[in-house]
Amino acid sequence: MRLSPIVIAETVCLISAVALVWKDKYAFWKVVTCYIAIALLTEQYAAYLSSRHQHNLWLFNIFLFFEISTILFGLYHCIKAYINPKPIFAIGGGIICLSYVIFLFKQPFSESNNLTISVMSVVYALYCLYYYYLLLKDENFIEIKNHPEFWWVTGVLFYYFGSTMANIFDGLFNVKIIGYATLRYCIYVLLNYILYSLWIYSFICRMKQRKLQS
Amino acid sequence: MQNETTKxxxxxxxxxLIFLLMPIFLLLYIRSYNRHKKNHVLEKQNMQQKFEAEMLQARVEVQDQTMQSIATELHDNVGQLLSLTTLTLNSVNLSDEVKAKKKIENSLQLVNKSIKELRELAKLLHGEQLVENGLGHAIDQEISWLSKSGAYELQVNNTLSESDYTSPDKDLIILRLLQEIINNMIKHAQATQIQIDAYLATNVLHLKVKENGVGFNPDEIKARKSGMGLNSIYKRIEMINGKLILNSAPGKGTSISIEIPYP
Known part of the structure; x- marks a missing residue:
């Protein structure tokens, strides 16, 4: 079993999260740390199943529950600093859940849930843009360079906005670029590196912020 | 088919790549917008500090003026009354009971008048307490004090008492402005008729004072830049973002119209 680039990125991010934000008083940072740990375990177990030539898409479909709930919770946490986001999150969450239910009815659980992933990506990208809008509209300015929530949301935007095209055209192209790696895989490696780099930076910002506040 | 897949x-x-570049441009835009917002907030803070400093300066100036008013009132009015009382009491001859009684009664009247004058002075000077009941009420008090002098034919239209709006920061400045204008009229205008209008229209407070006195050349007075006069009035109006229109000419009386965003 080889150590994939995504696993390396996740491991580094998990270590950073545990070291920098695990002791934070806000549940948000603990939830994010747990999510990264789950993502890492899922990735490792999926690699193990793959090495034994067994299907692993069902595992990613289970993991999707954690992904949907954690990112929704994270965005909720960031947006609630400006408005009461319950109604818009009820709508967005409802749409994602509906897409999951449609998938369950239409396709077997062992297949890739591209419908939910695509819907989720669009909804998350919209929430991120809405967060930016609220941030710009707010009368008080924030020092974005050191604002942990801003960089966390930016990571989410890069990942879900960047993966939109790869999700939509998934299955239509399987061009191999480097050895066994397909273009889709390369795009996901790049997106994961951007996501986890920005999240690590947001953890550093949060740690600095916490030190300043104490 | 392979060609299609490659395409x-x-x-x-x-x-x-484009989808990744877009957030980058978005980030650059947010950074630039945020920087502008930061500058704007800092500028606003500076302006607020400047405004507060000017308010403080104006308060000090007003206090100085108040002290002068107290000194003048005490010297010219209460002081004279009490001197007269002393003189009257000194001249009392106890052997002549009838005259002594009359003199003591006179002295008592003078003392009562002094007390009354002191009360009036206290009321007039305690502006902050006056504006607590609203600017309209404070202006009424000021006008009532002016009317007691009996030297002027007053025409008053003050509808501010009916308004529920208040602006604690501006109220005292506006009241002091009116006091300054009235003081100037008493000192210099030699007017016989004074018309005062105070009303609120579409979030703008209008204060108009018109008299039929000797008038003056506004440009000449402004150029002098002396003391607490016209320049001080202009400065205070500028501080509360107001506007002053002054019409005056020698022999033709003076009219002052003030407009201030309110509350």
């Missing part, structure tokens, strides 16, 4: 792959790669 799709290139399309996806380019689209993904």
């Amino acid at each position: 799709i792959a290139i399309l996806v790669a380019i689209s993904t």
Whole structure:
């Protein structure tokens, strides 16, 4: 079993999260740390199943529950600093859940849930843009360079906005670029590196912020 | 078919690149906007500090003026009354009971008058307490004090008492402005008729004072830049973003119209 680039990125991010934000008083940072740990375990177990030539898409479909709930919770946490986001999150969450239910009815659980992933990506990208809008509209300015929530949301935007095209055209192209790696895989490696780099930076910002506040 | 797949792959790669570039440009835009917002907030803070400093300066000036008013009132009015009382009491001859009684009664009247004058002075000077009941009420008090002198024919239209709006920061400045204008009229105008209008219209407070006195050349007075006169009035109006229109000419009386955003 080889150590994939995504696993390396996740491991580094998990270590950073545990070291920098695990002791934070806000549940948000603990939830994010747990999510990264789950993502890492899922990735490792999926690699193990793959090495034994067994299907692993069902595992990613289970993991999707954690992904949907954690990112929704994270965005909720960031947006609630400006408005009461319950109604818009009820709508967005409802749409994602509906897409999951449609998938369950239409396709077997062992297949890739591209419908939910695509819907989720669009909804998350919209929430991120809405967060930016609220941030710009707010009368008080924030020092974005050191604002942990801003960089966390930016990571989410890069990942879900960047993966939109790869999700939509998934299955239509399987061009191999480097050895066994397909273009889709390369795009996901790049997106994961951007996501986890920005999240690590947001953890550093949060740690600095916490030190300043104490 | 292989060619088609490659085309799709290139399309996806380019689209993904564009989709990744867009957040980068968005970030640059947010950074730039945020920097402008920061400058704006800092500028606003500076202006607020400047405004507060000017308010403080104005308060000090007003206090100085108040002290002068107290000194003048005490010297010219209460002081004279009490001197007269002393003189009257000194001249009392207890052997002549009838005259002594009359003199003591006179002295008592003078003392009562002094007390009354002191009370009036206290009321007039305690502006902050006056504006607590609203600017309209404070202006009424000021006008009532002016009317007691009996030297002027007053025409008053003050509808501010009916308004529920208040602006604690501005109220005292506006009241002091009116006091300053009235003081100037008493000192210099030699007017016989004074018309005062105070009303609120579409979030703008209008204060108009018109008299039929000797008038003056406004440009000449402004150029002098002396003491607490016209320049001080202009400065205080500027501080509360107000506007002053002054019409005056020698022999033709003076009219002052003030407009202030309110509350």
